[in-house]
Amino acid sequence: MKKLFMIGLIGTSIALISWGFKGHRAVATIAQKHLNSNTAYVVSAYLKGESMSDVATWADENRNTTTAPWHFLNLPLGLTHEQFVKFVSESDNNVYTAILKTEASLKDNNLTADQINEALKYLIHLVGDAHQPMHISRKEDKGGNTIQVRFDSKGTNLHSLWDSKLIDHEGLSEADIAKNYDVATAAQIKQWQSDSPMEWIWESYQISSELYAQAKSGQDIDEIYYQKYIPVIRKRIDQAGIRLAGELNKIFLNERVKTTTVKLVPPAPIGTTNAPVVRLENVKNFIGLTVSVQGKVYTVKDIGSMVLVNLGAAYPNQLLTVALKGPAKDLGSQLDNKTLTVEGEVIDYKGKPEIIVSDPAKIKF
Known part of the structure; x- marks a missing residue:
């Protein structure tokens, strides 16, 4: 029986937490709203009754030296799209390859329910990581972690600013974040879900390149910066949620959960609809x-x-x-x-x- 993939550790791991708690939960909540009915049943069953937002930060909370590199991708600046695709295609042990290998695992009919549960939790998290611009960034400053800035009269760094500080500045609850960010039109949903993971990270790379071009150590992040980039964060989280839903809908298009391999939480379903x-x-x-x-x-x-x-x-x-x-x-x-x-x-x-x-x-x- 094929085991869930394991990616070996290459290089030095960096403790990066993308989007923070609110952002990752928002990605998962938006995705859950865009699942088709069969996918929603299957995902709920394999997550053993937990919602997608409940497990959105599991991959960060259970990070170790083997899985740490799965959350980011280091790249040099100044790459053209062609150079970028070549560089990424020849790389391994990063968020891009982790997403591809996780999706391949979920399509393996020989996986156990527990293996599917773990792969799902990784995919839910890693799609969010791929859309956080500072996770597709430079190795020399550890994804912006060593670039010190000030925001809201407090010291922070460029990476943390994009993880959570700008989101926290809005002052929205988790529920309001998910509601206010989930605004994609039908045309946008169709386009975003047709894009490949390579394009997701290319978009993040373009944004992080822009951020690096204007970043200065000791910079005071003002309201003008916030107003310029909070719409970008909103869009990236919305895109991550929409695309995660699209990937899961494709993976579980014809999936049927076998109750002999998946243990649902009590109470047992009643009636004849086999409701999760x-x-x-x-x-x-x-x-x-x-x-x-x-x-x-x-x-x-x-x-x-x-x-x-x-x-x-x-x-x-x-x-x-x-x-x-x-x-x-x-x-x-x-x-x-x-x-x-x-x-x-x-x-x-x-x-x-x-x-x-x-x-x-x-x-x-």
Whole structure:
């Protein structure tokens, strides 16, 4: 049985963390929204119920001397596109080759569920890395880590500035970042998903080359710089999310999860739709998809046309609202303080996830 690929360590590893926590989670959240239904089922199953954003920083948190080089690519400045392609094609043990080899692993039908789980977590992270301009940069300054600058009256470096400082300056929550950055048009989505990983990193190389041309050690990064480059960061994160979704949709186009090899988290799916099981705190990431989810009932309210059951917390802090209609409405009086399992399509109602249930068989408690 073929094992998940391992890339040997070549050269000196550099501890780089791209996009930071918020950026990587935003890439994963955007990607999750653009998965087709079959891919979403497969990804949820292989991630054992965790959302893509939950595992977005796993590759950084589990970095070692072997995997450290997978997160970046060192290049000399001044390359033409032709020279760039030749240089990258002849290289190994970097973010570009790691993406290619991870994708090849995911297409291997002989992988175990645990191997697929690990490869997925790497791919989710590495596509984000490829879109962070300072991860396609120079070896001599360690991707901008040794170029000291000041921003928001604090010392930092060029790499950290692009990892997280500019994003943090916006003051947006994780949810708002994902929402506000996910603005690609249908034409952009089509174009971005047709581009190859070579083009992703070429784009990053062009941006980092521009940043290097104007970078000065000790530079005071002002509001003009921020206003110029925050749209670039927004676009790169959006592109990473859209492209990650495109890659996963292609890889898992005809994939069918074998329940004998994939262990889903409890509760077991109910009904006959074979819906993936997701955690209550992650259900917001599955808008438009049919899932099975379990949670404690905090409040029940009969509003006449339906009974609203809030899971995870009382209104307005609930993690999920289950709207009982028709025959299922009669269950409302039995659900106070119960833990129930519900299966159905997750919809967005005024910014909150909701599942509408008419069939009593879709509810268990």
